[in-house]
Amino acid sequence: MTEPLATNLYGVLLRAAHLVCAQNPAHSPHLFGAQLPLCWRCTGILLGSAAFVAWLFTKRRLPALRLSVALALLMPLDVLQAVVTHGDGDNARRLLTGALWGFFAASLALHLFTYVQARLTHAREHGGVGGSPTVSEGVLMERHPPLGDAAP
Numbered sequence: 001m002t003e004p005l006a007t008n009l010y011g012v013l014l015r016a017a018h019l020v021c022a023q024n025p026a027h028s029p030h031l032f033g034a035q036l037p038l039c040w041r042c043t044g045i046l047l048g049s050a051a052f053v054a055w056l057f058t059k060r061r062l063p064a065l066r067l068s069v070a071l072a073l074l075m076p077l078d079v080l081q082a083v084v085t086h087g088d089g090d091n092a093r094r095l096l097t098g099a100l101w102g103f104f105a106a107s108l109a110l111h112l113f114t115y116v117q118a119r120l121t122h123a124r125e126h127g128g129v130g131g132s133p134t135v136s137e138g139v140l141m142e143r144h145p146p147l148g149d150a151a152p
């Protein structure tokens with residue numbers, strides 16, 4: 001009685017995961033002979049994203065921008081390397097770079113969101129161009145200086 005339910009649940013998970021994952025059997029973890037719904041890379045992305053959410057709730061600040069860029073780039077570089085060399089890649093590297101992407105690309109997205117929000121708030125309060133930022137905007141803009149505002 002539980003086997004059809006488990007089979008149905010597994011089928012639902014496979015179909016749902018297939019929306020975001022190619023599910024290449026050679027690139028996917030297997031448990032008791034059954035392929036798991038997400039490949040190694042997507043498993044890493046999921047774990048890294050979950051770790052990022054946990055990190056945000058405990059630290060209440062974003063990782064440094066430069067660190068986020070450097071570590072998020074490792075996954076695209078891993079993909080590029082596999083494409084350029086026509087290599088099969090490595091599942092451990094897929095998991096690791098996927099986890100780094102999940103963590104630090106989420107960080108980059110929030111850095112970008114913070115930057116855009118600071119720019120929009122500044123523009124709204126000061127009629128678009130010019131004016132002095134408020135104290136809170138100044139803190140945000142110190143981290144994300146607006147383009148073209150650099151001193152000569």
Ligand SMILES: [Zn+2]
Nearest residue numbers: 021022039042
């Ligand atoms: Zn995948």
